[in-house]
Amino acid sequence: MLKVLKSGFFMTVQDLGRFGHRDIGVPISGAMDMDSVKKANLLLENDPNAAVLEITMQGPTLQFEEPTAICLSGAHISATLNNAPIENYQVVQVSKGDILSYGRLENGFRGYLAIKDGFQTPKVLGSRSQFIPVTKKKHIKDGEEIPYTKTDSYAPIISEVKIEDHFLGEELEVFKGPEFSLLSDQQLAAIFSKPFTVSKENNRMAYQLKELIPGHGHSMLTSGTLPGTIQFTPAGRLIILMKDGQTTGGYPRILQLSEAAINTLAQKKLGDTLSFKLL
């Protein structure tokens, strides 16, 4: 078990996501920055779907009750194991009783803790990703214990790699969305000529952008939405749906983020700026 001494700001168990239930309104969920998770699981020679902890902004304090190996990725939150600093993308052997804690957020917004063979919380509808009301709990709280399997000794093929963070840039690549053609020249200019700022309404469901662009009066029948869909409200607000986002919506879907852009946006926080580049 991994003992959660302090849970930090917002921490959840995530895997690749919950597939095959979009037809009953269940979002895909899964890690927000999949790129970071895939790399960490790869270094641990885990199944790509091995569950990790997604640690938002402020790190937890965690105690390992069995030996294992871990790998951190994503945001840099000044992690230490028994007070000795550890780096991202480094396979670290952990002994019984070791304490992992975090400090200052250096960059990004979501850090990941991958563990040998993945966290073993129960699967619901084929996934361990936490999402209410599919899973009972929205996130992990102080005092909880998260199961994992013991690994006495593990010799990784590669124990450490230097990886440049993929999320430092401001530019998000986008495709045209299904209602792209509704945009006027004025609206297009407003979207592609200036940077936007992440508003305080940003979470696993959606990121709202602070700046408004000229609004519209289009109404449409509710239709499907995906992670990365940019909805355009009549008031001129851009709302970017993320992994826990609703599966359908009634606002025009003007743009669609690339998967790489979703990974980048997942590492942006309140006040960060970003810009769009049409592919």
Next chain:
Amino acid sequence: MKSYPITIKPFGERAILVEWPNQVEESILADILDFMDAFKELGLPGWEMSVAYNSLTMVCNQEHLDFETIKKLVLDCHSRQAASKTKRIQYLWRIPVCYDLEFGIDLEEASQTLKLSPDELIQEHTAHQYVVYGIGFLPGFMYLGGLPTGLEIPRRAEPRLQVAKGSVGLAGKQTGVYPQDSPGGWNIIGNCPVELFNPKAEEPCFVKVGDKIQFQKISRAEYDLHKIEGEVGIYKPEKTVLNA
């Protein structure tokens, strides 16, 4: 069965959007469902599809798509679907609703706006069968069509921060049930004791797109009974086959 023209648009790296004429009609929904059956018969792995009124979002979880290839596949499939008829079974579900004022917190106000008595509103709401045109927004949330014009009422000016799970609401041309606690701006006229989304059940959502719903007025005592039946897992929603 009539087949409608469709348009196909790319939707990011892993999805496409197939659109039928921009109307809410049962015959269009039937064409979409026929297409889905025909596409499923192809047996391609990794696809999931979700319907909403006149559109079908098709997501491929396995690999990145070549749009032109999949577009051709979809068009072929749509033109051939008349030939391949798997018989769908569609049900009419009777969904119990307690309209007591304890639950129907906007029932009196909505009745006044609609110039009906609360009893007339309830009678009108329970007299019709509503088509399930999509399930989305929240797990188990049904988009229902076929609300009589006499029950069309604007959304509340200010949405509530929390609408109770099971709340039955009216808004514009829509009626529906909130499957979980959620913020919402609909006028709440009653509460349904039945779980419309249960992740522990073999079928987490027993209603399917294309089915119909008819609400049935129940007393507070029946409401409590259905709640208990639901909690111990013995509640069976009442259904009849529509297209036997």
